[in-house]
Amino acid sequence: MIQVMVDFDRCDANGTCAALMPDVFQIKADGQLELLNAEIDDSREGELEEVILCCPVGAIAHS
Amino acid sequence: MVEKRDVVIVGGSVAATRAAEAVHRHAPHLSVTMVSDETHPPHERPPLSKVGLNEPLEIETLTYPTVETLRDGGVEIRLGTRAQSLDPARRLLGTTSGAIEYGAIVIATGCEPILPPQFADQPDVFILRRYDDAVALRHAVADPSRTVALVGAGFIGGEFAATLVKEGREVAIIDLAEKPLGRFGDNVADAYIALHRDAGVNLHLGSAVVGTATTDGRRHVRLDDGSQIPADVIVVGVGVRPSVDWLAESGLPLDNGIVCDETLRAIDGVFAAGDVVRWPNERFGASMRVEHWTNAAEQGRVAAINAVASILGEPLTVCANVPYFWSDQHGVRIQFAGHRYGDEQVLERHNEDGKLFVFQRGDAVTGVLAFERRQHFARLRAALRNELDLQQADSILGVVGEGSQVAVRS
Ligand SMILES: Cc1cc2nc3c(=O)[nH]c(=O)nc-3n(C[C@H](O)[C@H](O)[C@H](O)COP(=O)(O)OP(=O)(O)OC[C@H]3O[C@@H](n4cnc5c(N)ncnc54)[C@H](O)[C@@H]3O)c2cc1C
Numbered sequence: 269m270i271q272v273m274v275d276f277d278r279c280d281a282n283g284t285c286a287a288l289m290p291d292v293f294q295i296k297a298d299g300q301l302e303l304l305n306a307e308i309d310d311s312r313e314g315e316l317e318e319v320i321l322c323c324p325v326g327a328i329a330h331s
Numbered sequence: 332m333v334e335k336r337d338v339v340i341v342g343g344s345v346a347a348t349r350a351a352e353a354v355h356r357h358a359p360h361l362s363v364t365m366v367s368d369e370t371h372p373p374h375e376r377p378p379l380s381k382v383g384l385n386e387p388l389e390i391e392t393l394t395y396p397t398v399e400t401l402r403d404g405g406v407e408i409r410l411g412t413r414a415q416s417l418d419p420a421r422r423l424l425g426t427t428s429g430a431i432e433y434g435a436i437v438i439a440t441g442c443e444p445i446l447p448p449q450f451a452d453q454p455d456v457f458i459l460r461r462y463d464d465a466v467a468l469r470h471a472v473a474d475p476s477r478t479v480a481l482v483g484a485g486f487i488g489g490e491f492a493a494t495l496v497k498e499g500r501e502v503a504i505i506d507l508a509e510k511p512l513g514r515f516g517d518n519v520a521d522a523y524i525a526l527h528r529d530a531g532v533n534l535h536l537g538s539a540v541v542g543t544a545t546t547d548g549r550r551h552v553r554l555d556d557g558s559q560i561p562a563d564v565i566v567v568g569v570g571v572r573p574s575v576d577w578l579a580e581s582g583l584p585l586d587n588g589i590v591c592d593e594t595l596r597a598i599d600g601v602f603a604a605g606d607v608v609r610w611p612n613e614r615f616g617a618s619m620r621v622e623h624w625t626n627a628a629e630q631g632r633v634a635a636i637n638a639v640a641s642i643l644g645e646p647l648t649v650c651a652n653v654p655y656f657w658s659d660q661h662g663v664r665i666q667f668a669g670h671r672y673g674d675e676q677v678l679e680r681h682n683e684d685g686k687l688f689v690f691q692r693g694d695a696v697t698g699v700l701a702f703e704r705r706q707h708f709a710r711l712r713a714a715l716r717n718e719l720d721l722q723q724a725d726s727i728l729g730v731v732g733e734g735s736q737v738a739v740r741s
Contacts, residue, residue: 282657283709284625287668287716295709317356321349322628324377326396 269307271331278327285319335432336364341414342439343367346605348395349631350437351406358639363406368413371462372398379465380490384498417581419601435638438603442571456565459487471564478561484511486658487568492532493660503560509537516677522686530661573607588620594647595634602638604630614651615670623656653715668712669698696724
């Protein structure tokens with residue numbers, strides 16, 4: 269399993285993560301980001317890599 | 332002696348940085364050199380128009396944190412070096428600091444602002460693309476008594492106008508077009524106009540600048556309707572063009588950008604990423620060039636993965652993304668996802684939280700543009716990765732609420 273980490277101090281709720289992995293990240297009704305799943309399967313490493321590289325404020329990391 | 336590298340990346344901004352990161356992750360054993368004509372290390376551009384005039388704008392803060400990781404990992408970042416020529420047959424890049432032979436190359440030279448000749452020789456005229464542009468512009472407008480005219484009502488003009496208005500500054504936006512952001516249709520334009528008018532921006536739309544006049548040291552621009560707009564400082568944001576002049580003799584296919592295939596390959600061993608690329612996006616069945624940050628990040632990654640694959644003889648990955656941008660103006664986030672063909676119907680799905688426009692073509696929803704409405708927008712953007720029809724889009728809009736467990740259809 270891969271641990272997903274969000275730096276909420278940096279997070280700007282851009283939502284690119286929520287568009288690329290909607291079952292892991294979500295924009296809530298108040299416009300803020302919520303991490304739905306802090307652990308994902310190893311098979312999704314590529315998807316998470318894309319999310320990490322496409323976060324405009326560099327707020328996402330993994331174990 | 333010609334230097335040799337496995338992967339060479341040309342450019343020093345987001346697409347180039349993401350490309351370097353992807354090579355480093357996927358094939359750490361390959362040697363990588365980044366060649367950038369900037370003197371600053373790779374850094375974020377979006378804050379350059381958004382950060383408040385009284386807030387610090389420091390290159391250290393803007394620099395991508397991964398620059399350090401890359402350097403530690405052995406990626407060479409050669410700053411102040413310009414790529415001047417490419418010989419794809421010999422796999423040779425000519426630069427101002429000598430030639431480099433490559434196994435594969437990723438070109439990420441982006442775009443540069445257009446400065447119409449009528450402004451070229453004037454003092455206190457600014458474009459806004461690079462960090463040094465932003466520093467010079469902020470210096471020029473620091474004295475609150477100086478008046479500012481923005482030529483071009485697009486994102487650069489709109490964002491910098493918002494940054495000035497926030498400090499209570501008088502600001503004018505001038506645009507040739509009656510309808511700013513015109514490619515999204517009249518209704519979006521009207522919402523954009525209202526946003527700026529309500530915030531106190533003086534809009535002069537459908538107006539051409541015919542000249543400037545300076546009296547007692549104060550400059551005005553003259554418009555074709557006879558009006559005079561105070562303009563001690565002029566900011567020109569009328570668009571950008573791909574930085575491809577250096578490739579004129581290379582034989583690469585050039586047509587408003589570097590023409591690539593669906594894997595971002597221009598020809599053997601040559602890949603490209605970001606604002607500089609025109610490619611066929613299979614998701615939308617259209618050839619496009621996208622001038623936004625997220626596309627550059629995504630393509631930097633894909634182009635680099637493919638550059639590595641071409642060296643290792645592995646299959647290439649297709650780039651079929653959902654183009655996206657965001658822009659922050661007057662405290663409102665404007666976002667678009669999808670592709671605008673130009674012949675869609677524009678449907679309105681507004682509510683008290685903001686305006687949301689759905690672009691429909693036949694049965695398919697092909698794009699969404701929202702003012703705020705962040706939760707709805709994010710869900711529709713996710714859904715747009717696959718074919719989407721209006722009923723599906725409306726059900727996403729209709730049933731989403733706080734804490735609801737509605738899955739996005741895909
Ligand atoms: C002020 C501003 C605000 C923005 N805000 C947003 C926003 O809110 N949302 C959004 O989606 N997008 C935004 N953008 C757009 C976004 O920044 C661009 O889409 C993105 O920078 C494109 O990245 P790129 O790497 O493809 O090209 P560029 O950023 O254009 O970088 C090209 C790089 O190549 C280098 N280069 C060029 N020619 C050569 C050469 N011959 N040799 C060596 N190096 C060369 C350049 O110096 C530069 O480092 C903004 C842009 C600006 C300027």
